[in-house]
Amino acid sequence: MTAGEVFARRGFRDSTVREISTLAGANLAAVNYHFGDKKGLYHAVIACGHEAAGPMPADEAAGISDPREALRVYCRAFLRRILDHRKPEWHSKLMAREMAEPTEALDEMVKMMIRPHWERLGAIVGAILGPSASPRLVRLATQSITSQMVFYAHARPVLDRLFPAEEWSPASIERRGEDVAAFSLAALDSLRRVGGKA
Amino acid sequence: MTAGEVFARRGFRDSTVREISTLAGANLAAVNYHFGDKKGLYHAVIACGHEAAGPMPADEAAGISDPREALRVYCRAFLRRILDHRKPEWHSKLMAREMAEPTEALDEMVKMMIRPHWERLGAIVGAILGPSASPRLVRLATQSITSQMVFYAHARPVLDRLFPAEEWSPASIERRGEDVAAFSLAALDSLRRVGGKA
DNA sequence: GATCGAATCAAACGGATGTTTCAAACGATT
DNA sequence: AATCGTTTGAAACATCCGTTTGATTCGATC
Numbered sequence: 067m068t069a070g071e072v073f074a075r076r077g078f079r080d081s082t083v084r085e086i087s088t089l090a091g092a093n094l095a096a097v098n099y100h101f102g103d104k105k106g107l108y109h110a111v112i113a114c115g116h117e118a119a120g121p122m123p124a125d126e127a128a129g130i131s132d133p134r135e136a137l138r139v140y141c142r143a144f145l146r147r148i149l150d151h152r153k154p155e156w157h158s159k160l161m162a163r164e165m166a167e168p169t170e171a172l173d174e175m176v177k178m179m180i181r182p183h184w185e186r187l188g189a190i191v192g193a194i195l196g197p198s199a200s201p202r203l204v205r206l207a208t209q210s211i212t213s214q215m216v217f218y219a220h221a222r223p224v225l226d227r228l229f230p231a232e233e234w235s236p237a238s239i240e241r242r243g244e245d246v247a248a249f250s251l252a253a254l255d256s257l258r259r260v261g262g263k264a
Numbered sequence: 265m266t267a268g269e270v271f272a273r274r275g276f277r278d279s280t281v282r283e284i285s286t287l288a289g290a291n292l293a294a295v296n297y298h299f300g301d302k303k304g305l306y307h308a309v310i311a312c313g314h315e316a317a318g319p320m321p322a323d324e325a326a327g328i329s330d331p332r333e334a335l336r337v338y339c340r341a342f343l344r345r346i347l348d349h350r351k352p353e354w355h356s357k358l359m360a361r362e363m364a365e366p367t368e369a370l371d372e373m374v375k376m377m378i379r380p381h382w383e384r385l386g387a388i389v390g391a392i393l394g395p396s397a398s399p400r401l402v403r404l405a406t407q408s409i410t411s412q413m414v415f416y417a418h419a420r421p422v423l424d425r426l427f428p429a430e431e432w433s434p435a436s437i438e439r440r441g442e443d444v445a446a447f448s449l450a451a452l453d454s455l456r457r458v459g460g461k462a
Numbered sequence: 463g464a465t466c467g468a469a470t471c472a473a474a475c476g477g478a479t480g481t482t483t484c485a486a487a488c489g490a491t492t
Numbered sequence: 493a494a495t496c497g498t499t500t501g502a503a504a505c506a507t508c509c510g511t512t513t514g515a516t517t518c519g520a521t522c
Contacts, residue, residue, distance in 0.1 A: 076365075077275070077277070077365055079275065079277045079278050080277045080365075082508085082509065082510085083509075083510060083511090084508090084509075084510090092470085093469095093470055093471050093472085094471085094472090094510095094511095095470075095471070095472090095511085095512080095513090096469080096470070096471090097510090097511095098510080098511060098512080099468095099469070099470080100469090103510075103511075104509095104510065104511090159364075162364045162418070163364050163365070164421075165418055165419050165420075165421055165422055166357075166360045166361050166364045166418065167275055167361070167364075168421040172421060172422070172425070173425065176422060176425045176426065180422055180426070181426065184426060205427075206443050206447065207447065209412075209415070209423075210412045210444070210447045212415070213411045213412045213414070213415030213419070214407075214408045214411045214412065216411070216415065216418070216419065217407070217410070217411030217414065217415070220360070220363055220364065220414070220418045220419075221363050221411070221414065221418075222363075223363055223366040223370060224363055224370070224374060224378055225407075227370070227371065227374045228374065228378070228379065228382060229403075245404050246408070248455075249404065249405065249408045249451050249455070250451070251454075252450070252451040252452075252453075252454030252455050252458070253447050253448070253450040253451035253454065254450075255450075255454050256449075256450030256451065256453050256454050257446075257447070257450050260450070280478085280479065280480085281479075281480065281481090282478090282479075282480090290500085291499095291500055291501055291502085292480095292481095292501085292502085293481085293482080293483090293500075293501070293502090294499080294500065294501090295480095295481095296480080296481060296482080297498095297499070297500080298499090301480075301481075302479095302480065302481090
């Protein structure tokens, strides 16, 4: 769908049905015929993007028993799904936009993607921190790790301005996943040693 | 400025000059008279919000020599500036919006706020990690810490849906700052021990 | 090849938005 | 009190958008 790129670039309101249809080589009225209205097209784009964005990180880290290794695999898969420009990169942009400016579509996204992610990553973090860790600490650590990854989707324009020379090849994306995992594992190690003080 | 609230809630394009002017009790044409056009009003709002958002975290953590304590103070001040609803909370929303959908205003924001933040926090992180840490490690750690805090501004709608019962009082905001600092200090401690391996 | 539903197309409609216009009110200065 | 630059006010303007309409083409089925 070329509509996804336009929605991701311009936002829902700024995207015009005219631009989308001409860019897609279709007629203006085709949108309303096939999707009812503009909002219907938007929902279809989000659903399509969710499937086209590749496997969920939770699936890629499914069979790994060692939680520390699982975290590394999970972080790499997450960033791959978000950043790899061989996949429809507009999907993560659309998600970032939904978070800053929620519509009804956000509830669907939370149910389909975000909550599953949170539970899977929370389980990994809980396994690393050990049974003595409080649920609150697990939740906070899960959030800290998530934020480091989502940051790449939310603040990419800022990063491009701060560090214009940065590389975004598939290889360096993998390394970023390793870096997030390393930072987080370092934190979890210390926190585990100190115990569930929070 | 009531215009800031509207811009933060609806976004630039979705905000209508009519709604802003009626909500502000002013006439429709007043906007174009005082600010030239809608975009001029937007820039004025951003500049005004920057000043009204209170002191920069870098200033609040200026006189502290112990870098670990400086990090704690800095994190608390940062989240206070972002989350405290007694201050114009629309400023952080506007920033989040600019990052997802950059306009010319983002360059100004990077120069005025983001890069100073990055340099100050980077200095604190560098002091904690010690002179043996590579610049790359310092940069990554600074980014990880920043992301944990910015997450609250970017993903707040998601957090509200994931954990509806969460509290956002000034006191709990302070504690969130402590939590971010604790997680980050734990990571920095481990990384310092391992050395600049990255 | 005739038929009928689905899909496409150009054109137009109704509404909303940013901007302009021009007259009226204001306020300091003389 | 008269004057003149500044600010407000209501109304209109020009444009663009999402949607609808009705005619036309397409494609499978009999």
